[in-house]
Amino acid sequence: EAGVAQSPRYKxxxxxxxxxxxCNPISGHxxxxxxxxxxxxxxxxxxxxxxxxxxxxxxxxxxxFSAERLKGVDSTLKIQPAKLEDSAVYLCASSLxxxxxxxxxxxxxxxxxV
Amino acid sequence: xxxVTQLDSQVPVFEExxxxxxxxYSSSVSVYLFWYVQYPNQGLQLLLKYLSGSTLVxxxxxxxxxxxxxxxxxxxxxxxxxxxxxxxxxCAVSGAQxxxxxxxxxxxxxxxNx
Numbered sequence: 001e002a003g004v005a006q007s008p009r010y011k012x013x014x015x016x017x018x019x020x021x022x023c024n025p026i027s028g029h030x031x032x033x034x035x036x037x038x039x040x041x042x043x044x045x046x047x048x049x050x051x052x053x054x055x056x057x058x059x060x061x062x063x064x065f066s067a068e069r070l071k072g073v074d075s076t077l078k079i080q081p082a083k084l085e086d087s088a089v090y091l092c093a094s095s096l097x098x099x100x101x102x103x104x105x106x107x108x109x110x111x112x113x114v
Numbered sequence: 115x116x117x118v119t120q121l122d123s124q125v126p127v128f129e130e131x132x133x134x135x136x137x138x139y140s141s142s143v144s145v146y147l148f149w150y151v152q153y154p155n156q157g158l159q160l161l162l163k164y165l166s167g168s169t170l171v172x173x174x175x176x177x178x179x180x181x182x183x184x185x186x187x188x189x190x191x192x193x194x195x196x197x198x199x200x201x202x203x204x205c206a207v208s209g210a211q212x213x214x215x216x217x218x219x220x221x222x223x224x225x226x227n228x
Contacts, residue, residue, distance in 0.1 A: 004157070033216075040220070040221075041220055041221070042118075042204050042206075042218030042219050042220050042221050043158070043204070043216075043218050044218070045215055045216065045217075048215065056215060091157055091158065093158075102160075103160075103216065104160075105150075105157040105158040105159070106157050107155075107156055107157040108156075108157050110155075
């Protein structure tokens with residue numbers, strides 16, 4: 001079974017630039033999550049999708065972050081404009097049935113904002 | 115809402131020694147509990163999970179954890195560690211109902227010395 005695919009693996013941008021990350025979940029997984037992991041901290045949920053609808057985006061900084069999941073499969077997370085404090089690893093995860101009981105994580109995208 | 119506290123940010127041990135990584139949680143509702151491992155530049159891999167039933171949970175790579183409801187703890191143990199166990203370990207909690215959002219602790223860096 002293929003895992004959660006994310007790209008790119010690494011990205012370096014200057015502050016105020018924009019950036020986008022892509023995630024392809026495990027086939028058949030209805031729920032998709034985006035997490036932000038700042039160095040030295042645990043992952044923090046940014047947004048949760050159930051199919052192509054948003055379940056929870058309470059911790060997404062909506063003035064600069066946006067996410068979409070067209071057709072209930074792939075998802076993109078965008079930051080515009082980026083700030084220095086956005087430097088982090090962005091992890092995508094997916095699970096069946098909207099439950100965290102069997103969430104599988106991708107390898108993440110490491111973003112460095114300079 | 116749930117929260118997780120990992121009591122040790124770093125744990126150094128010698129190879130073949132036993133190890134315990136401590137995790138306490140807070141929740142007003144029933145919970146599911148998880149331990150994830152993160153190797154350098156990798157995503158999160160599920161080690162084990164407690165959903166219900168036996169309070170002693172066995173996971174991959176020889177790890178086990180015990181759910182203690184009265185002490186609100188879910189400590190991770192391994193009787194004999196190997197160099198390859200060097201990694202960051204995250205305890206996570208989710209409510210057993212509703213959106214079941216995963217909330218992570220700050221992580222414990224386990225370093226195995228030869």
